[in-house]
Every structure is written in C-alpha cells, then in structure tokens.
Amino acid sequence: MKEKETMKIEGSYLEGERVPNFKTLSGIEYKEVYTPEDVTGALELPGDYPFTRGIHKTMYRGRLWTRRQQSGYRSAEESNERIKYLLSVGQTGINMDPDLPTHLALDPDDPLAQGDVGLQGSSLVILDDMIDLYRDIPLDQISNTMIVEAPTSAVIIAQYLLLARRRGTPWEKLIGTIMNCPLTQFVGPTYQAITTFFPIEYAVKIALDVMEYMIQRAPRWNIVNINAYNIRETGVNAIQEAAFALAIAQDYVRRLIERGLEVDVFAPRIGFFSAVHIDFFEEIAKLRAMRRIWARIMKEKFRAKNERSMWFRTACQTSALPLTAQEPLNNIVRAGIQTLAAVLGGVQSIHTTGYDEAFSLPTEESHKLSIRTQQIIAYETSVVKSVDPLGGSYLLERLTDELEEQILELLKVIEDRGGFLQCFLDRWVEDQITKMRYQLGENFVSGQQPVIGVNLFRDERDSTKISIFRHSDEWQRQRIQEIIDHKKNRRQEPIQRALEGLESQVRKTPEENCIEAIMQAVEDGATLGEIMDAIRRAIDFKRPGL
Amino acid sequence: MEKYGKKRILLGKMGLDAHDNGIVVVAKWLLDSGFEVVYAGLYNSPESLVQTAIQEGVDAIGCSFLGGEHLYYTRRLIDLMNEKHIDKIKLILGGVIPPEDVNELKNLGVAHIFTPGTLRDTIIEALNNLFNEPE
Numbered sequence: 001m002k003e004k005e006t007m008k009i010e011g012s013y014l015e016g017e018r019v020p021n022f023k024t025l026s027g028i029e030y031k032e033v034y035t036p037e038d039v040t041g042a043l044e045l046p047g048d049y050p051f052t053r054g055i056h057k058t059m060y061r062g063r064l065w066t067r068r069q070q071s072g073y074r075s076a077e078e079s080n081e082r083i084k085y086l087l088s089v090g091q092t093g094i095n096m097d098p099d100l101p102t103h104l105a106l107d108p109d110d111p112l113a114q115g116d117v118g119l120q121g122s123s124l125v126i127l128d129d130m131i132d133l134y135r136d137i138p139l140d141q142i143s144n145t146m147i148v149e150a151p152t153s154a155v156i157i158a159q160y161l162l163l164a165r166r167r168g169t170p171w172e173k174l175i176g177t178i179m180n181c182p183l184t185q186f187v188g189p190t191y192q193a194i195t196t197f198f199p200i201e202y203a204v205k206i207a208l209d210v211m212e213y214m215i216q217r218a219p220r221w222n223i224v225n226i227n228a229y230n231i232r233e234t235g236v237n238a239i240q241e242a243a244f245a246l247a248i249a250q251d252y253v254r255r256l257i258e259r260g261l262e263v264d265v266f267a268p269r270i271g272f273f274s275a276v277h278i279d280f281f282e283e284i285a286k287l288r289a290m291r292r293i294w295a296r297i298m299k300e301k302f303r304a305k306n307e308r309s310m311w312f313r314t315a316c317q318t319s320a321l322p323l324t325a326q327e328p329l330n331n332i333v334r335a336g337i338q339t340l341a342a343v344l345g346g347v348q349s350i351h352t353t354g355y356d357e358a359f360s361l362p363t364e365e366s367h368k369l370s371i372r373t374q375q376i377i378a379y380e381t382s383v384v385k386s387v388d389p390l391g392g393s394y395l396l397e398r399l400t401d402e403l404e405e406q407i408l409e410l411l412k413v414i415e416d417r418g419g420f421l422q423c424f425l426d427r428w429v430e431d432q433i434t435k436m437r438y439q440l441g442e443n444f445v446s447g448q449q450p451v452i453g454v455n456l457f458r459d460e461r462d463s464t465k466i467s468i469f470r471h472s473d474e475w476q477r478q479r480i481q482e483i484i485d486h487k488k489n490r491r492q493e494p495i496q497r498a499l500e501g502l503e504s505q506v507r508k509t510p511e512e513n514c515i516e517a518i519m520q521a522v523e524d525g526a527t528l529g530e531i532m533d534a535i536r537r538a539i540d541f542k543r544p545g546l
Numbered sequence: 547m548e549k550y551g552k553k554r555i556l557l558g559k560m561g562l563d564a565h566d567n568g569i570v571v572v573a574k575w576l577l578d579s580g581f582e583v584v585y586a587g588l589y590n591s592p593e594s595l596v597q598t599a600i601q602e603g604v605d606a607i608g609c610s611f612l613g614g615e616h617l618y619y620t621r622r623l624i625d626l627m628n629e630k631h632i633d634k635i636k637l638i639l640g641g642v643i644p645p646e647d648v649n650e651l652k653n654l655g656v657a658h659i660f661t662p663g664t665l666r667d668t669i670i671e672a673l674n675n676l677f678n679e680p681e
Contacts, residue, residue: 100562100613112591115618116562186564192588193564235567321567325642325662358662359644360614434570441571445666454663468644471614544589 026237034394050295066349072097076132097121107529144176149185150207177222184227232275243410267309287345506538558586
C-alpha cells in the first residue's frame with residue numbers, strides 16, 4: 001500500500017531539519033550569502049525615478065498606507081452597515097465588492113443567477129442600491145474602491161455619478177477607483193470564466209469608455225486598476241503576475257492614446273492591485289521591480305513627461321493561496337507576515353486577508369483583526385519610521401534586479417505575440433496558467449512547497465473551531481422578489497425608450513462612447529441586467545440563458 | 547460491476563462562481579491515478595450536469611464550490627438525480643464548505659466532501675474505496 005504523503009514528507013524533513021529547497025516561489029535560487037558585489041549600480045533615493053525605493057520621498061512618514069478591507073455581502077443596506085463598522089475601527093478607505101450576478105451583469109431574478117445572489121458580495125442592480133450602499137458616506141472625503149470590471153463597471157459608475165449628482169457632490173471632487181479591468185477583475189485571466197457572459201473585445205471597449213468618460217470629468221478618480229492579485233491567485237508565480245499585469249496596462253495605454261488622449265492626462269490615474277504572497281523577500285523585490293519597470297515603460301516607450309504618469313501605484317491584498325482550512329489560527333501569522341512584506345514593499349493600500357478565508361466571507365471579528373494587524377505594524381513596530389528600510393540590502397537589491405530581468409524577458413514574449421489581449425485570445429495565457437496550476441498541485445504533493453499543518457506537520461487531531469459567516473437562503477428569495485417587484489411597478493415607457501436608444505446606438509455606432517446612454521437608462525430605472533442585455537443584443541452576442 | 551474498467555468521473559462547477567484552481571488540480575490528479583475525467587468546466591446548471599452525466603455514463607459527479615452556494619445547488623442536483631433515477635451515480639463535493647454544512651450534505655446523500663487542504667492520496671484512496679464498495 002502506498003505510504004501516506006505526509007509521513008513521507010515529514011520523514012525526509014526531520015532527517016536533516018532542512019527546508020526542501022533554496023529557491024524563491026518563482027524558482028530563483030537564493031544564494032548562501034549576498035555581499036556588496038551583488039549590488040550593481042547606484043541606489044536612487046525614494047521618490048526619485050525610477051522609484052525602486054518608493055514613489056514618494058517620505059512614504060509612510062508623510063502618510064500611512066490606506067487600510068482598505070474588501071467588504072460586501074447581501075443587500076446594499078447590510079454592506080453599508082459593515083462599511084461603517086470598518087470605518088469605526090480604523091479603516092481609512094472603502095473597498096466594495098458586488099456579488100457574482102452583478103459582476104457578470106445578470107439580474108437576481110435570472111434563473112442562472114438565483115443561487116449566487118448576495119453571496120460573494122453585495123447585490124447592486126438599480127440606482128437605489130447605490131444610494132443605500134453609500135448612505136452617510138462622504139464621497140469626496142473617503143476614497144472608495146469599487147471592485148467591478150467592464151462591462152458592469154459602466155453601469156456601476158453611471159449609478160455612482162448619478163448618486164453624486166443627487167447629493168450635490170461635484171464629480172471633480174470624487175475620490176476613489178473603479179477597477180474596471182475585464183481581463184483580470186473577475187477571477188484573473190482564465191478564458192471560460194470571463195468570456196461566457198460577454199465578449200472580451202467589447203468588454204475592453206466599454207472599459208475604455210469608462211476610462212475616457214471619467215478622466216474628462218472626475219480628475220481625481222482612478223480609471224482602472226489592473227488586478228495583478230487575481231492573476232496571481234490563478235496559481236502563476238511572481239514573475240508572471242508582474243509581466244501579465246504590466247502587459248495589460250500597456251494594452252490600455254496604447255488604446256487610450258489611439259483615442260486621442262494625452263498620456264500625461266490619463267496615466268496618473270492608472271493603478272494596480274498586487275498580490276503579496278508568502279515568499280517574503282521575493283514579494284518585496286517584485287513590488288520594487290514593478291515600480292522600476294513601469295516608470296521606464298511610461299517614460300521611454302510612451303514618452304510621459306509628468307512623473308505621476310510613471311508612478312506604479314499599487315493597492316495590495318495578502319494572497320489567500322497560502323491560507324489554510326487546517327488550523328485556521330495559523331493564517332493570522334501568515335497574513336501578518338504578508339502584511340509586513342507589503343509595507344516593506346512600499347504599497348499604497350492594503351487588504352489583509354482574513355484567517356477565515358478558507359471557510360467563508362470574513363466575520364466582523366475577522367475583519368477587525370485584519371485592520372488591527374495593519375495597525376500594529378503601522379503604530380507599534382516602527383518599521384514605518386524610515387523610508388524603504390530594506391533598501392541597500394545585498395539580497396534584496398540583487399533579487400530586485402533578477403526579478404526585473406525575468407519580468408522584462410516575459411514582457412517581451414507577450415509583446416512579441418501582439419500584447420496581452422492577443423495572448424489571451426490565442427489561449428496562450430490559459431496554457432501558462434494551466435501549467436502553473438499543475439505545478440502547484442505537484443509542489444503540494446511533493447512538499448517542495450511546504451504548508452504547515454497541511455502537507456507538513458499535519459495534525460489530524462486538530463479541531464480548532466472558529467466562528468464562520470453564515471449566508472441566508474431567505475434573504476436571497478426576498479431580494480429576487482424585490483427586483484421582480486421593481487420591474488413590475490416602475491414606469492415602463494421611459495425605460496423602454498432608454499434601452500432602445502442604447503441598443504440602437506451600440507448597433508449603429510459600436511465604437512461610440514456609451515456611458516451617457518447607459519446613464520440615461522439607469523436614471524430611468526433600468527436594471528443592470530436589462531442594460532447589458534440591450535448591449536449584448538446590439539452586438540449580436542448570445543449569452544447562456546437567453 | 548465493471549471491475550477492470552476505468553471509472554469515469556464528471557467534474558464541473560455549478561452556478562456563477564469561477565474559482566477553479568482546485569477542481570483543475572483534482573482533475574489532473576484523477577487522470578494521473580487512472581480515472582477517466584469528463585470535464586464540464588464552469589457555469590453548469592444542475593440540469594446540464596445531469597444531462598452530461600447520463601450521456602457520458604459516468605460513475606460519479608464531482609462538484610466544487612467556493613462562495614456559499616453549495617447547499618442551494620447540491621439540493622437541486624440531488625433532487626434531479628433522484629427524479630432521473632440516476633441516484634446510483636456517486637456524488638462528491640470539494641472546495642470551501644463550512645464544517646457545519648458537511649453533515650447536512652452527507653445526509654442528503656453526498657458520498658465525500660473534500661475541503662481545502664485535503665491530500666491527493668486521501669482523495670484517491672477514498673474514491674477507490676467508494677467504487678469498490680459492495681452494492
């Protein structure tokens with residue numbers, strides 16, 4: 001009979017009490033020791049091009065990173081309560097996640113959507129939902145990230161702008177981010193996931209519409225956030241995460257320039273959202289390398305003149321992949337270390353993933369602990385009191401150079417293949433991801449990637465219980481009914497007119513910016529699903545269920 | 547019972563969740579261990595899975611969940627399997643499923659539930675035993 005994997009792995013470890021390899025998670029060999037010879041070139045100061053050491057001169061001495069925990073579940077009202085709770089314990093920015101039907105632009109009453117309403121985020125369908133979601137929250141004082149991709153982002157931003165207008169908040173004062181990236185925002189660039197309910201080329205076109213519309217009217221708003229986090233969570237390594245994200249950003253920059261926009265007008269409003277995995281130094285080096293590469297691309301390739309166009313500004317989330325269902329309290333330690341890496345990597349905002357991640361959405365208790373983790377690092381440890389404290393470390397500087405080199409190599413492969421979108425359409429991206437997933441499985445089985453309490457030092461007697469967030473079937477039924485009632489009881493004629501207007505515009509001039517037409521439909525009471533189905537009809541796209 | 551034939555397992559996700567790292571890796575593990583895998587991918591309805599299960603003549607259906615949708619879809623799938631008289635086909639679940647739902651799902655007739663961190667050999671051994679059980 002085959003020997004149990006854990007026993008095999010443990011046996012081989014305990015023999016030598018050594019880690020299984022001396023490589024980074026992406027396979028770069030750690031040297032036994034680093035010396036001054038490993039550092040080449042002069043080290044610039046923080047705030048100086050190409051910003052290896054940070055985009056600001058004073059970094060966290062001037063202002064701490066934004067504590068921005070993702071939240072969103074069930075109704076807009078309940079999500080609003082959670083947002084207020086988070087702000088009350090010291091969160092400094094909002095990070096709002098809608099549910100899956102909203103992400104995929106399906107109404108809650110759609111037969112395909114009914115099992116997922118309100119589960120992984122909040123159900124946002126009509127303007128009233130947006131009003132409820134941000135009740136009492138000043139849109140010009142707290143920066144608000146909305147985790148939603150094109151095409152849904154067009155409807156969500158329309159709802160948001162209408163909310164601002166009703167409140168009398170000028171659009172130019174809005175601060176926040178719409179993530180807006182159809183290639184990465186849903187679950188990373190896996191093909192079936194993001195092409196089944198909307199065609200990717202037209203989703204990119206709508207993303208560009210949102211960017212163009214916002215840059216001209218809300219200059220403090222971030223028009224796109226390239227979700228490197230989701231790329232990473234598909235199982236790829238740090239080099240692929242960085243190269244894919246930077247390639248996607250270039251696709252958008254090129255297309256915005258083609259629309260006649262000045263690079264220095266829009267580039268300062270492009271942001272990133274990175275993963276911070278468990279390989280401490282590699283993750284810090286990755287963030288430094290990404291800053292350096294982005295600055296050079298923007299300056300040398302796209303001829304940006306404004307330094308802000310060259311800033312690689314990134315939010316981050318501590319990766320959930322290393323977190324485990326076994327001995328869940330261990331996740332508090334993991335997330336704490338990952339959060340420290342993010343801080344030493346010089347990011348702009350952090351979501352510390354909850355220790356209950358392998359079970360459900362975070363409870364209020366878990367959410368608070370994530371914020372406390374960040375506050376302890378910020379206020380107690382002193383690591384924020386000097387800028388880029390690891391700068392000049394022989395190891396870190398060498399690793400930054402090595403990652404930079406490998407990221408650039410992979411970027412060149414993608415560019416030579418016609419850019420990221422082309423690679424995605426050709427299924428090249430899919431192949432890379434699948435290979436890495438199989439590798440992930442292999443490394444887990446072989447123990448090359450040790451996971452404490454799972455494939456190493458597993459304790460079958462462990463029975464740690466933590467409280468877990470519960471969903472409610474009853475609420476789902478009510479919400480579905482609410483939307484059915486809304487559709488029945490509203491004034492139908494203006495909605496029909498607005499939807500027909502949108503459909504006919506997209507059909508006749510598919511390249512024209514569609515945000516105004518969408519805003520009209522939202523204002524008249526149309527739902528997210530109705531608006532997107534009008535566009536789907538106009539471009540002759542048949543989605544499942546229709 | 548086809549003692550020497552390869553066992554066929556239909557793998558797929560139901561509903562709108564598209565987190566598929568786990569099911570992709572498990573599919574590979576099953577293939578490597580001598581099972582035949584019919585991979586249905588994402589966005590299946592209970593109806594489409596049952597239809598595929600009948601067409602492909604599978605021995606088991608394996609579904610993976612992440613976002614809390616497991617009870618909703620599993621109840622529907624089991625009702626449909628009973629209705630179509632294919633309740634001989636074993637049902638296996640995986641993914642993010644809170645411990646307190648595991649018993650309820652087993653009472654509904656789910657043969658195995660593999661939550662995150664389950665080892666490869668545990669899964670393979672459980673499936674081998676499942677198919678070798680006397681009817």
